[in-house]
Amino acid sequence: MPVNVIVPPLSATADTLTLMEWYKREGDMVLKDEPLFMVETDKATLDVESPASGRLLQVSAKAGDSIVSLSRIAVIVAEGESLSDVKASPPVAPKPPVKASPPIAKPAVAPLERRVQATQRRIFISPRAKKLAEERRFDWQRVIGTGPEGAIVERDVHASLNKPQAPITLTTETNATELVALHKRLLGMGVPVVYDDLILLILARTLREVPKMNASQEGGVHIGITLDVDDDLPLAVVRNVDKKSLREIAKETLELREAAKAGDLAVERTQGATLALTNLGMFGIDAFTPVIATPDCPLVGIGRIKTLSQPSDVTQRFSVWVSLTFDPRLVRAGTGAGFLQSVAATIENPMLALV
Amino acid sequence: MALMTIAEALREGIREEMRRDPTVFCLGEDIGVPGGFGGAFTVTLGLSDEFGHNRILDTPISEIGIAGVAIGAAMTGMRPIADVQYGDFLFCMMDQLANQAAKMTYMSGGTVKVPLVMRAPVGSTRRGSQHAQSLEAFFTHIPGLKVLAPSTAYDAKGLLKSAIRDENPVLIFEHKLLYGSKGGRSEKGALSPIGEVPDEDYTVPIGKGAIRRVGKDVTIVGKLLTVYRALEAAEELAKEGIEAEVIDPRTLIPLDKELILESVRKTGRLVVVEEDNLTHGWGAEIAAIVAEEAFFYLDAPIKRVASLDTPPPFAPPMEAYYLPSVERVIAAVKSQF
Numbered sequence: 001m002p003v004n005v006i007v008p009p010l011s012a013t014a015d016t017l018t019l020m021e022w023y024k025r026e027g028d029m030v031l032k033d034e035p036l037f038m039v040e041t042d043k044a045t046l047d048v049e050s051p052a053s054g055r056l057l058q059v060s061a062k063a064g065d066s067i068v069s070l071s072r073i074a075v076i077v078a079e080g081e082s083l084s085d086v087k088a089s090p091p092v093a094p095k096p097p098v099k100a101s102p103p104i105a106k107p108a109v110a111p112l113e114r115r116v117q118a119t120q121r122r123i124f125i126s127p128r129a130k131k132l133a134e135e136r137r138f139d140w141q142r143v144i145g146t147g148p149e150g151a152i153v154e155r156d157v158h159a160s161l162n163k164p165q166a167p168i169t170l171t172t173e174t175n176a177t178e179l180v181a182l183h184k185r186l187l188g189m190g191v192p193v194v195y196d197d198l199i200l201l202i203l204a205r206t207l208r209e210v211p212k213m214n215a216s217q218e219g220g221v222h223i224g225i226t227l228d229v230d231d232d233l234p235l236a237v238v239r240n241v242d243k244k245s246l247r248e249i250a251k252e253t254l255e256l257r258e259a260a261k262a263g264d265l266a267v268e269r270t271q272g273a274t275l276a277l278t279n280l281g282m283f284g285i286d287a288f289t290p291v292i293a294t295p296d297c298p299l300v301g302i303g304r305i306k307t308l309s310q311p312s313d314v315t316q317r318f319s320v321w322v323s324l325t326f327d328p329r330l331v332r333a334g335t336g337a338g339f340l341q342s343v344a345a346t347i348e349n350p351m352l353a354l355v
Numbered sequence: 356m357a358l359m360t361i362a363e364a365l366r367e368g369i370r371e372e373m374r375r376d377p378t379v380f381c382l383g384e385d386i387g388v389p390g391g392f393g394g395a396f397t398v399t400l401g402l403s404d405e406f407g408h409n410r411i412l413d414t415p416i417s418e419i420g421i422a423g424v425a426i427g428a429a430m431t432g433m434r435p436i437a438d439v440q441y442g443d444f445l446f447c448m449m450d451q452l453a454n455q456a457a458k459m460t461y462m463s464g465g466t467v468k469v470p471l472v473m474r475a476p477v478g479s480t481r482r483g484s485q486h487a488q489s490l491e492a493f494f495t496h497i498p499g500l501k502v503l504a505p506s507t508a509y510d511a512k513g514l515l516k517s518a519i520r521d522e523n524p525v526l527i528f529e530h531k532l533l534y535g536s537k538g539g540r541s542e543k544g545a546l547s548p549i550g551e552v553p554d555e556d557y558t559v560p561i562g563k564g565a566i567r568r569v570g571k572d573v574t575i576v577g578k579l580l581t582v583y584r585a586l587e588a589a590e591e592l593a594k595e596g597i598e599a600e601v602i603d604p605r606t607l608i609p610l611d612k613e614l615i616l617e618s619v620r621k622t623g624r625l626v627v628v629e630e631d632n633l634t635h636g637w638g639a640e641i642a643a644i645v646a647e648e649a650f651f652y653l654d655a656p657i658k659r660v661a662s663l664d665t666p667p668p669f670a671p672p673m674e675a676y677y678l679p680s681v682e683r684v685i686a687a688v689k690s691q692f
Contacts, residue, residue, distance in 0.1 A: 126623075126653060126654040126655060127650050127651045127652070127653050127654075128623045128651065128652050128653055128654040129654060130651075131651045131652075147654070147655060147691075147692070148655050148656060148690060148691060148692075151655075153654045153655065154623060154654045
C-alpha cells in the first residue's frame, strides 16, 4: 500500500512550515530514511526523511510553499505497485447511451486515488479516540495516528496523554505604573478594589481574545483565585467573570475571602475554574512557577509590584512579574505566549480592558 | 450428563418432546425409512422404532408438500418438526413460509398460531451450488419467523425444545460440519463438536447469545461454523497479543443485540464472520446495528468476512477460496489495528 509523506509537526508554536527544497523529484526512487525534503520552522531548518522506500509520486507542494503540519504532500509507492497500475485496474464504467438524458456519468475513480484525495487535508480519528480526546479536552490535531489508514485511534490518544510532559511556564515582566495609578484612583473614588480584582478583570477581557486559553467546553469564564487567608492559600472561583463589572468582581472576592476566613467556603465555590490566578505579591515574591492543581486549567501567577524609582524621582514607576503555567498538550505554546503578552500589555495599559 | 454430538443432542431433544407431548411429530424425506440414515444427517435415526411411522412421517420428495402439511398441521393444533433435507430446498417452500406461516398470526389478529419447527442443514461441504448455501439471512429478513442457529450440542437440544414449545414458526439452521453425523453420513472436514448435555429436561431461551471466548481487543461475531473459525482465529491472534472476544448469538431472530453492543463498547472493534455471501447479508445487519448504536465506541472500521458473491463452487480448491477462512478472519482483525 502506498505510504503517505506527511509533514511532521516540528514546530511547537506554528502549524505551518515552509518547504525549502525537495531532494528528490516526482518519479524518483527513494530509500527509507533518506533525506527527502527540507523545511524551515520558525526556529530552524531541518531535513525530513522518507517514511518508506519506493517511488515518489503525487507531490503536491513545491519549494517555497507553506505546508501544514500533518498534511500529506506526496506518496511513496513501493516497487511492483504503482499509482498508474492502480488507476488502470478498476473496470471502466459502461459508457452511457449516446441519447441518454442525464449528464455523462463521471469516470470511475480508482479507490486509492479517492482515498488519497480524501486524506489530503484531513486527519482521521476514530470515533472512540475522538470521544476520549474530547472527554479529556485534549487537542488531538497534533497526535500522529497509527491506526487503519493512518487514523488516530484510542491507543494514540492514550500514548499522548501518558507521555510525561512537564508543564510549561512562561514569564514576563511588565510595567505596572498605570495599574498602580488606577488602583489608587479607584480607592480614592471609594471603590474598594484589590489588585486581584483588577487582574481578574484583565484576565477575563484577555480570554475573550484568546478563548483557547479558557479550559471550558461550554465557554463560561470562571477564574479561580488563591485567597491569602492562611498558609494553605485556598482556591475560590469567581464565576462568569467576563459578564461582571469590576464592582461586582470586588464584592464577590471580598465575600469569598470572608467566607474562607470564617472557614465556611462551600465546596462548589472552589470548583470548576477554567483559569486560575495566584498572586504571591503580598509575600514579597517577585516571580514564581505556579503548580497546576487541576490538570486542565492554565494558571496565571502574579508577583510583587516593585517600585523602580529612586526616592529622589518625581514620578514613581512600578513593575510586576507575570507568569503563565500550562500543559503544552492542551494549549499550544504559541497560544500561551500570545495570551501572556496580551495580559502583560493590558497590565501596562489597563485602558485596554475597556476596549 | 452425557457427551453428545449435535445430531445426537437433536435426536434426544426430539425424542423427549415427542414423549412429553403427543401433538409433536416429525415429517421429511427419508427420515424414518427402514434401513435409511435417519434423514440426510442421521438426526432422526431410530426414532421410528419408538414412535412408529405415523409420528415419524416419511414424505415424497416434495418440499412444497412438506411445508404445506407442516403449516396446516401447526395451524390445526399439532406441533410438527419438518426436516428439510438440505436448506437450499427452503426456496421451494418460500411462499408457504414467507407469505403464509410468517403472516398468519398477524393476519388473523392473533387467533391463529403456527407452532411450526423447521430444521434446515446449511453450509458448504463439497456438494456444489444447490446443496451448500447458507440461507439464514433470507429468513431473518421475514417478520414473523424466529430463526435459530445452534453451534453446540447443549444449545442444539435446548433451543430445539424451546422452538417446539414456542407458539410461532421457528426455523432452526444446523451446520453440516457440526452435526457429527456418523457412518455413511460422516462429512469430510467436519468439526463435529462433542459437548455435555444434561440428562434432565432443560431449555435454552430464544434470544440469548453466548460469549464463547473473552477478550478485550476485538469482538468477533460468528454463527454456526464461523463461531469455530472465529475461535481458531482468536487463538492465532492471541499469539500476537490480540485478545479477541468471540460471540455466538445462537438466536438470529430475536437477536441478543445488547450482548454484541456491550462487547463492542469494551473492545472498540467488530468483525462479523458468516458463511453466507457478503452482499446485503446478515453481517451487514450486525454491522449496521453497531454503527448506529455504538458508533462512538468504535476505534476502527467494522469488517465483514463472508463467502464470495458467487454460488458455492463445487471444486474443493475453489470452495476453500470462496469460504470465510481462518486466515481471512485474522487478516480482517489485523486490518483494524
